[in-house]
Amino acid sequence: MIRSLRSRLLVGVLAAVTCLLALFGAGVYESFRRALTAEFDQSLVSTARTLAAQRTKTQLEMALESLPQFGSEEDLAYFQAWAANGDIMRSSSLGIGDLPRIVPSGDTPVLQDITLPSGLPGRAVAVSFSLQTGNARAAAGKKKPAVRAVLVLAQDTAEVRERLGVLAMLLWAGGAATLAAASAVMLVVVRRGLAPLNTIAHEISAITSDDLTYRISAAGMPAEMTPVAQKLNDLLARLEEAFKRERGFTSDVAHELRTPLAGMLATIEVTLSRSRTGKDYVQAMQDCMTIAAQMQAMVESLLMLARLSSGSVALQRQQIDLAAVADNCWKLLPAPAGAVTTAFENRLGDLRCTADADCMSMVLTNLFDNAVTYNRPGGRVWVDGLAEDGRVHVTVSNTGCTLPAEAAEQVFAPFWRGDQSRTMTGTHAGLGLSLVQRSIEAQGGSVKAIINEDDGIFTIRMTLPGVEAVSR
C-alpha cells in the first residue's frame, strides 16, 4: 500500500495513461497490419487471377515470364501448379522444396499464411482454374478437354514485416516519450494540486495546546479542502473549550487546596515559633488534623468526580426502595452545628427505581446535607417523587434559600458556592452538587435545580430514565 497521496495519484494516473497508450498503439498497429496485409493479399490475388485466366500451359508460362519476380531467387516469390494428374509446373527458385498444395473448393481464391521453403514466413494464394492440355494451335478447331488445375502463388512477407517493424518501433518510442512527458507534467500538476494539503499540515503543526485560539484560514483553499478546514476549526474550538475548562478546574482545585494548606502551615509555624505548653501542642495537632480531614474529604470528592466522569465507577443497578434509602440517609446525616432542627418529610411512598444503591445514598446524603446547611432555622426539607412513562422523578426541596433564580444554572459547577454558603466552618468545598450531577448522569439520568425566589424554596429535580418503576 502506497502511503503518499501524491505517489498514489501519480501511480494511478500513469497506469491509466500507460493502458490507454498501449490500447492506442495496439489499435494503430493492428489496423496498419490489416491494411498492409490486405494490400499484399490483393496484389497476390490479382496476380493469381491473371495467371488463372490463361488457357494453356504455354500461355501460363509466358505470363509467368512477364512476372520476373517468380523467376528470381532474391525476390522470394514462388509458384507451383498442379493439374489433377500431378505436378505440372513450379518456379525454379523453389529448388526441391514444395509449396503446400492448397485446393480451393470453388473459384474463390484461398489465402493462407505458410512457411516458405526458405524457412521464412510467407503468404500463399491458391486458385483453381481450367487448363487445356496440348498445343493451342494444334487444338484449333477441335475442342480439347480442359483439365482442372490448382495454382499456388507464395511470396515472402518481408516487406510487410519490415514496415510493421518500423511502425512498432515508432509506436514504442512515441509511447515511451509520451509517458515520460506525462509523468513530468503529472508530477508538477499533482504537486501543485496537493499544495493546499501541505499548507494545512503546516498550519496544523504550528498549533500547540498552549495556543488553541488559532483557526485555519479557509480563504484561498480549494472547495474540497474547505470542509476539512471547517471541521478542524470546529475541533479546535471544542478542544479550546475543553482545555479552558480543564485549566479552570485545575486552577480551582489548586486554589481550594491552598487555603487549608495555608491554614495548616500557619498553625504549625505559629505553634513552633516559641516553646509552649503540652496543651497548646495538642490543640495545634487537633487543628491540623481537622484541616487534613477536610482536605482528605475534598480530595476524595475530586477523585469520585474524576472516576464518575471517566466512567470507571462500576455501578450495580438493582431495584431499590427509594423511601427506605432516603430515610436511612436522613438518619445518618451528621447533626448540624448548633441546635438548629430541620423538619424532614418523606413523601416517596413505595416508589422504587433501578439504580446503584451506594450511588443513590451518596446523592441523597449530599442533597440532604446541603438542604439542612443552607436552610433557615426551623425550616423544612422534603423529598417527593413519581413514576411516569418508565421514568422516575425524585425531588429534594428545602426552605430558606436566598439564592437568586439565575443561580440555578451555576449550582452544579465544581467549587461553586452561593455567597452565603461559604460558611466559616469551611466544610463545604462546593463539590456536593457536582457529585450529584455526575452520579445521576452516570446512571443515565438528568438533574436540574429550581429556585423559587418568592418562597425561598430550593429544589433539585432528578430524572432517572429506563428504570422499572412500580407505581406508587
Added chain:
Amino acid sequence: MKLLLIEDYLPLQKSLARGLREAGYALDVTGDGKEGLWLACGNEYDVIILDLMLPGLDGLSLLTRLRSAGKKTHVLILTAKDALADRVRGLDSGADDYLVKPFAFDELLARVRSLVRRGYQEKNPLLKIGPLRIDTSAHSVHCRGQSVPLTAREYTLLEYLAMRAGQIVSRSEIWEHLYEFNDDATSNVVDVYVGYLRRKLDAPDTASLIRTVRGAGYILEATQ
C-alpha cells in the same frame, strides 16, 4: 501597631491571629466582608490583611469601597489566587502588597513590618532616637548600649512612639493603635504602660525619654 485580619477560613484565621498577637500586634479579626469594611472604615489600622474570597462582600469590592471612602490604610492581600491577572487586579484595586497562600508566616510578618514602616515614612528597620536603638525586625531594644528586655505590650508602645518620634501622640491614638476592638482596657492603661517603659529605659537623675505633654499626650524626642 494595630492590624485588621479579614479571613473567613477559620483554622487559618485562628492561627494567624495567634501568631500576629504573639508578635506584639493588636489585632481585630473578622471573617465577613461587610463587617471587615465597617471595621476598616471606622478604625485607624496600621495594616489590613485581606482575603479575597469572603462571604458578605468579596475582598476586591471591599478594597475598592475602602479606597473610595478615602481610607489610606495599607492593605496586604492574602489569597489563594496566584494568577498574574489576579495579582495585577488586586494591586490595581488599591492593595499595597500581595501574598499568595500558602505562605511562610515569617514572610507575612516581614511584609506587615514593611507596610507598618511605610505608614510612618520610615525605611530603616533600625530606629535611632537619642540613646535608644530599636530593631523593629528583631523586636529588640537597646538603650545606652544596654539591651532592655520589654514585654510585647511595652515594646509595641515604644515602637509606636518611636515611629512617631518628635510628634505629640495622644492617649486615644495610642489606645487606638495598641488595643483591640474587644479589649475592655481603659485609656488609663496607656499611662500605666508608659510608666513601665520609663522605669526600664530612663537612667536615674535624667529627664524621661518619654515626655508628658500636659493635656495632649506623650512625645518621644531625640533632643535631650
